[in-house]
Amino acid sequence: xxxxxxxxxxxxxxxxxxxxxxxxxxxxxxxxxxxxxxxxxxxxxxxxxxxxxxxxxxxxxxxxxxxxxxxxxxxxxxxxxxxxxxxxxxxxxxxxxxxxxxxxxxxxxxxxxxxxxxxxxxxxxxxxxxxxxxxxxxxxxxxxxxxxxxxxxxxxxxxxxxxxxxxxxxxxxxxxxxxxxxxxxxxxxxxxxxxxxxxxxxxxxxxxxxxxxxxxxxxxxxxxxxxxxxxxxxxxxxxxxxxxxxxxxxxxxxxxxxxxxxxxxxxxxxxxxxxxxxxxxxxxxxxxxxxxxxxxxxxxxxxxxxxxxxxxxxxxxxxxxxxxxxxxxxxxxxxxxxxxxxxxxxxxxxxxxxxxxxxxxxxxxxxxxxxxxxxxxxxxxxxxxxxxxxxxxxxxxxxxxxxxxxxxxxxxxxxxxxxxxxxxxxxxxxxxxxxxxxxxxxxxxxxxxxxxxxxxxxxxxxxxxxxxxxxxxxxxxxxxxxxxxxxxxxxxxxxxxxxxxxxxxxxxxxxxxxxxxxxxxxxxxxxxxxxxxxxxxxxxxxxxxxxxxxxxxxxxxxxxxxxxxxxxxxxxxxxx
Numbered sequence: 001x002x003x004x005x006x007x008x009x010x011x012x013x014x015x016x017x018x019x020x021x022x023x024x025x026x027x028x029x030x031x032x033x034x035x036x037x038x039x040x041x042x043x044x045x046x047x048x049x050x051x052x053x054x055x056x057x058x059x060x061x062x063x064x065x066x067x068x069x070x071x072x073x074x075x076x077x078x079x080x081x082x083x084x085x086x087x088x089x090x091x092x093x094x095x096x097x098x099x100x101x102x103x104x105x106x107x108x109x110x111x112x113x114x115x116x117x118x119x120x121x122x123x124x125x126x127x128x129x130x131x132x133x134x135x136x137x138x139x140x141x142x143x144x145x146x147x148x149x150x151x152x153x154x155x156x157x158x159x160x161x162x163x164x165x166x167x168x169x170x171x172x173x174x175x176x177x178x179x180x181x182x183x184x185x186x187x188x189x190x191x192x193x194x195x196x197x198x199x200x201x202x203x204x205x206x207x208x209x210x211x212x213x214x215x216x217x218x219x220x221x222x223x224x225x226x227x228x229x230x231x232x233x234x235x236x237x238x239x240x241x242x243x244x245x246x247x248x249x250x251x252x253x254x255x256x257x258x259x260x261x262x263x264x265x266x267x268x269x270x271x272x273x274x275x276x277x278x279x280x281x282x283x284x285x286x287x288x289x290x291x292x293x294x295x296x297x298x299x300x301x302x303x304x305x306x307x308x309x310x311x312x313x314x315x316x317x318x319x320x321x322x323x324x325x326x327x328x329x330x331x332x333x334x335x336x337x338x339x340x341x342x343x344x345x346x347x348x349x350x351x352x353x354x355x356x357x358x359x360x361x362x363x364x365x366x367x368x369x370x371x372x373x374x375x376x377x378x379x380x381x382x383x384x385x386x387x388x389x390x391x392x393x394x395x396x397x398x399x400x401x402x403x404x405x406x407x408x409x410x411x412x413x414x415x416x417x418x419x420x421x422x423x424x425x426x427x428x429x430x431x432x433x434x435x436x437x438x439x440x441x442x443x444x445x446x447x448x449x450x451x452x453x454x455x456x457x458x459x460x461x462x463x464x465x466x467x468x469x470x471x472x473x474x475x476x477x478x479x480x481x482x483x484x485x486x487x488x489x490x491x492x493x494x495x496x497x498x499x500x501x502x503x504x505x506x507x508x509x510x511x512x513x514x515x516x517x518x519x520x521x522x523x524x525x526x527x528x529x530x531x532x533x534x535x536x537x538x539x540x541x542x543x544x545x546x547x548x549x550x551x552x553x554x555x556x557x558x559x560x561x562x563x564x565x566x567x568x569x570x571x572x573x574x575x576x
Contacts, residue, residue, distance in 0.1 A: 007032060014044045019108030020068055024061075027104055033058035035204045036065070043178055044069050048196040050179045053204035056218050056340035059180045060101055060312070063087070063148045068105050070145050070176065071114035078143060084114040085146040088121055088167070090154045093290045094310045095120060098150070121155060121163040128170050138170050145175060149195065151310045152181040152188050153329075161187070168195050182309075182336075183329060217332055217368050221339035222346040224373040225359050230425075231383070231432035232375065233350050234262070237322060238269055239379040240348070241300060245273050247317035249300045252334050254323035254410040256281045256304055261403035261434075262322070263302040264396065265386055274299035280306040308333045312340060321349040323407070324358060327415040328365050335368070348373060354424045361419060386435030391458065393466040394474070397437060404434045408444050428452035 008031055009016060009024060016024075024030075032040075035053040042049050043066035053059055071084045078084050089095050095118045106112045117124070128137050149155060155164065177196045181188050184203075192199060217223060228236055241249065251266075253259050256279040263277030274296055278289045286306075293301050294313050301307065308330055316338040325331050331349070338345025349370075351358060362368040390397040407430075414420035428450040431439060438455035439445060465471040542548045 007037065012037070013041050014069075016065065017069060017072055020065060020105060022108050023105045027101075029061065033062075035059055035202070036062045038202045038204060039063070039178070040065055042200050042202075043176060046176060048177045048199040049202060050181075050192045050196060050199040051202040051204070052181050052184050053202075054182060054218065054336070056312075056336045057204060059150070060098060063146075063150070063178050063180060064098070064101055064105065066176075066178070067116065067146050067148070068102075068114070071116075072109065072112070074145070078113050078115055080113075080115075081140050082115055082143040083117055083137075083141045084144065085116045085148070086124070086141070086144065086171070087116065087118045087148045087150060088124060088155065088164070089118065089150040090120065090158055090160070090309065091306060091311075092120055092287060093306070094151065096287060096290065097294075097310075097312055121160040121167065125163040125166050128167065141171055144172055147171060147175055147177045147195070149177070149179045149191065152179050152191060153183045153185055154309045156185070156187040156191065161191075164191065165194065173197075182333065217335045217347075217366075218339040218345070220344045221335060222344070223335060223368065223370040224346065224348045225370045226348060226350050226373045226375055227353055227356055228350060228375045229433075230352055230429040233322065233433055234265075234386075234435075235379045235382055236350065236375050237320065238266070238382055239376055240320070241266070241270055241273070244318060245270075246298050248296065248298050248313075248315055249318045249320055250307060250313070250316055250334075250337050251300060251302045251320045251322055252308070252325070253302065253304060254325070255403070255406035257399070257402040257406035258323065259302050259304055261396075261399040264399065265389070266300065266302060268389060269382055269385065270300070275302065276300070277302040278307060279304040305330055305334070307337065311337060313337060315343075316340075316345060319345070319347040321347070323410075324349055324351065324355065324414075324420070326410065326413060328362060331362060332366050332368060352426075354421075355419055358416065358419050361416060383432065383435045387437060387456070390435065390437055391456070391463060394463045395465055395467065395470070397460065397463050400434050400436055401440045404431065404436060405440055405442050407434075408442070412444070 009021060012032075035051055035057045039049050039051050039062040043063065051059065051062065067085045067087075071078070074084070087095075087098055089098060098118050102116060102118070106114070119127075127135070131137070149164070155161075177199070179188070179192055179196060179199070226236065237251070241251075251262075253262060259277050259279045263275065267275045276289050276293050276299065278286055278293075278301060282289075289301075290311075293299060297315075301313075305325060307313075308325070319335055319338050321331070321334055325334060335347040338347060359370055362370065386396075386400075390400055408422065408425070411420060411425065412422045422444065427439075427445060427448065429452070431450070431453050436453075436455075437458070437460055439450060439453065465474060
């Protein structure tokens with residue numbers, strides 16, 4: 001079925017509880033969106049639903065309200081350890097966000113005993129398998145009324161299909177199930193067949209949009225693109241952000257390393273603006289950063305695609321895509337962080353001259369029209385400042401090198417490789433845009449000459465860390481290497497350093513092997529735990545070879561175990 005109508009909550013064919021209506025008024029939602037008006041009555045009348053709606057269309061309330069109403073109307077109230085509803089979502093940020101929405105409703109029911117779990121698939125599967133702290137979750141869910149799979153397409157994109165199937169096996173068949181997705185794929189269809197019983201399918205179209213020409217971005221979004229060279233992009237970005245200081249921005253980069261590097265650069269170059277960085281490799285810090293940024297009236301969040309899906313940050317004025325994402329659908333979801341639920345917003349993507357055909361591709365492939373924004377003339381050149389920062393602190397120098405390498409690797413994996421071709425990249429211009437002091441050693445650059453790039457004359461080995469402890473540790477390592485050379489008669493120990501790109505490929509291969517083993521054996525050991533185990537094994541080998549003392553072995557082993565324990569406890573606190 002299709003739904004295009006909307007109205008006040010009183011127009012629903014089923015009456016909502018007074019407490020639910022009070023919560024809606026407090027949240028400022030006087031009227032329903034189409035996905036809400038279509039989904040809520042069906043869900044509350046014991047139908048399974050599979051809803052497809054554009055990003056920013058109000059899907060969260062479309063399942064939160066039915067969950068509340070279904071649990072409030074239970075004849076037999078749930079006991080302390082009985083779970084009434086489970087909401088599965090792809091990221092912890094989205095889980096936190098859903099929990100906040102739920103808390104707005106549950107506070108109006110002091111004796112509410114619904115026992116709702118909001119979790120990511122990996123953590124939920126882990127809880128089912130472990131029976132941690134005496135909790136037998138499998139027995140707790142026997143009374144389950146509602147299961148919601150939020151951002152189902154993203155759940156599957158992130159490789160959670162096996163986890164979802166495991167979780168479904170633990171759940172009772174007699175339940176209501178809702179599946180919510182921004183896009184319909186074959187994988188989503190397979191999940192619908194596996195987890196839903198005769199679902200009502202809902203496809204929500206915005207008013208005035210023909211079904212054959214459905215625009216996938218919000219209709220009140222102003223979408224722009226800017227064509228500029230790689231060594232001009234950063235200056236244009238900083239100029240734009242300085243001109244829009246009072247507004248709230250998300251700035252997307254392609255990799256975690258780019259977020260680390262450019263986030264620090266923007267902090268130094270844009271004053272009197274709160275700048276925060278977030279990416280998928282952060283652990284506990286992510287929750288704090290995300291929660292804090294949501295509350296800010298203005299500021300800049302530098303991020304990867306971990307912020308691209310389902311996240312609702314109030315009053316985002318601009319979504320800036322410094323790097324185009326690896327897929328066209330991710331482009332749409334990034335843009336959807338602004339102009340949400342009827343609000344206005346703007347998005348801007350920076351493109352290299354060789355990437356201009358991407359504009360036409362998005363117009364056809366994603367029904368996403370864009371208008372050009374010309375680069376500003378005579379903007380301040382800030383790249384020399386970035387170089388000075390790298391010369392003054394080894395941490396900045398190393399971050400820049402790693403960011404460059406990660407960018408090139410990500411570029412090589414772009415879904416639209418007919419447009420984003422690594423062989424067409426101007427590496428000299430790119431290196432200038434990263435304010436590199438020299439070209440890194442990596443396979444992609446082997447055998448190439450770069451007459452347009454001039455490395456600094458300074459020996460980069462002499463650049464120190466500003467952090468005195470890090471520099472002290474580095475000097476200690478250098479001294480150790482000097483001693484080893486003296487012991488070898490002045491000969492440098494022949495260790496072939498692998499390029500960062502090779503190291504990363506090796507790590508990815510190891511992760512795939514670990515993941516495969518976990519699937520086959522049903523292991524609940526996390527990648528980080530396995531890494532710690534391998535580190536301990538390496539330490540033991542070094543001890544046996546006499547390379548470290550027993551005292552040093554004990555010290556490092558204790559530190560490793562303490563760190564692992566702290567991370568495990570924090571993970572359970574934040575996601576359990």
